Amino acid sequence: MTPSIGNDDDLTDLQRQALGKVRRLISGEATIADVEDAKAWQARSAAHKEAFAFAGRLWGQLGPAGQNVLARSGEDLLAPARPAFRPSRRLLVGGALAACAAYVVVRPPLQLWPSMSELAADHRTAAGEQKSVRLVDGASIELNTRTSVALAKSATNTTTNQIELIDGEALIDTGRQLTSPLTVIAGNGRVSATGARFNVRHDGTLSCVTCLAGVVDFARFGATRRLEARQQYTYGGQNPGAVAAADLTAVTAWQEGLLVFHQTPLAKVVAEINRYRPGKIVLMNASLGERSVNARFRVQNVDEIMTLAQQVFGAKVTSLPGGLVFLS
Incomplete structure (x- = not known):
């Protein structure tokens, strides 16, 4: 059962200890000794194992937001347990949202929960999930795992003329009915096409566009280039990027x-x-x-x-x- 954000029950001593173990493991500074210590700790008893599972679920739900809330309440998750602490629903929910607002706009550590921009997407897939989105103008989007997209309508509000790939990977088929190019934004690049199929991937730091069929026009930093079928352009940050031949079998294997x-x-x-x-x-x-x-x-x-x-x-x-x- 997922821990409730609004639970008023006291955290037990074991739960406090487990939260400290989890925080250490995902701090970015964990060592093999820390991993072995956590594994040995949860193996002490069924109660230890249950507390560790609780801590993992709670951290995944609140992350640093929950940690900040507890810290502001005088709690140190790595210190020995103190007298009973009763976090109220108002404290946990209000404080967590305030902390989240400043934190989750960037990529969360370990990607254990979606960022704010991903949560605001029009379409989003979870880990291992794939999804097809059919647009009214004949175009379509195939979303791969952990993918978020936002859609923008044309001035007439009848067709989708822009797709923003917030994160993840998508295969776009413009179809044959478009009278004006469909634009896809990924990172600091912009792809425009009609009568084409192309795969776009963006992981926050690196982006890649692969033309599968037809041609696509790519614009970035005021420069433009055209990609033909079996060509791929990879870019990120201020790097000028590079065009290379694409292995279409590997690029589209996820669809199979x-x-x-x-x-x-x-x-x-x-x-x-x-x-x-x-x-x-x-x-x-x-x-x-x-x-x-x-x-x-x-x-x-x-x-x-x-x-x-x-x-x-x-x-x-x-x-x-x-x-x-x-x-x-």
């Missing part, structure tokens, strides 16, 4: 429920797989992340990466509640 990797560093494989599963796989060993992977995974079975890491690379796998997995 597949992830295809050719000589791909394990770190990149893990980053991609994290988009398709709840929780987070964390690499604790930089040299392990450099190992090359040749593999195909069904999106329903992406956790097979743990078996591969163990059997092929000799990695140690440590699993914790909430889908958190550490590879070392």
Whole structure:
């Protein structure tokens, strides 16, 4: 059961300890010793395991917002438990929303919950979910996992003439009925096309446009270029980007429920797989992340990466509640 934000019950000593363990694990400074300590702590008893699961769910629901609320109330989640603290519904809800407003506009740590911009999207998919959106003007959008888009209508308010890819990956088919170009914004780039199919991906720092059929016009920083079928343009930040030949099979494999990797560093494989599963796989060993992977995974079975890491690379796998997995 998901913990209630408005629960007035006291946090138990074990829950306080568990929250400290979880905060340490996702702080960005966790070590193997911290992982082993958390695993040993939750294995002490069923009560410890239940408290750890509670802490993981609570952190996932409130994140730093909830932490800030408790901190303002004089609580230190890493310190020994203090006398009973009774957070009121008004404190938790009001404080969490205030803290969230300043925090979730950027990418949340570990992507354990959606950002504010993602929550405001017209269409959004969860981890492992895909969705088709048909537009009234004959165009269509196929949303991949963890994808958010916002739609803008034309001046006549009868057709969609602009799509903003807030985050994730989408395949756009403009159809044959458009009389004016459909525009897709991804990061600081803008794609315009009629009579074309193209795949667009944006993860907050890096974007990629792949022309699958027809031609697309791309504009960025006042410069324009045209992409033809089987061409791909990758860009990010102030980087000028580059055009390259595209492997269409790999680019569109997600539509067939597949992830295809050719000589791909394990770190990149893990980053991609994290988009398709709840929780987070964390690499604790930089040299392990450099190992090359040749593999195909069904999106329903992406956790097979743990078996591969163990059997092929000799990695140690440590699993914790909430889908958190550490590879070392």
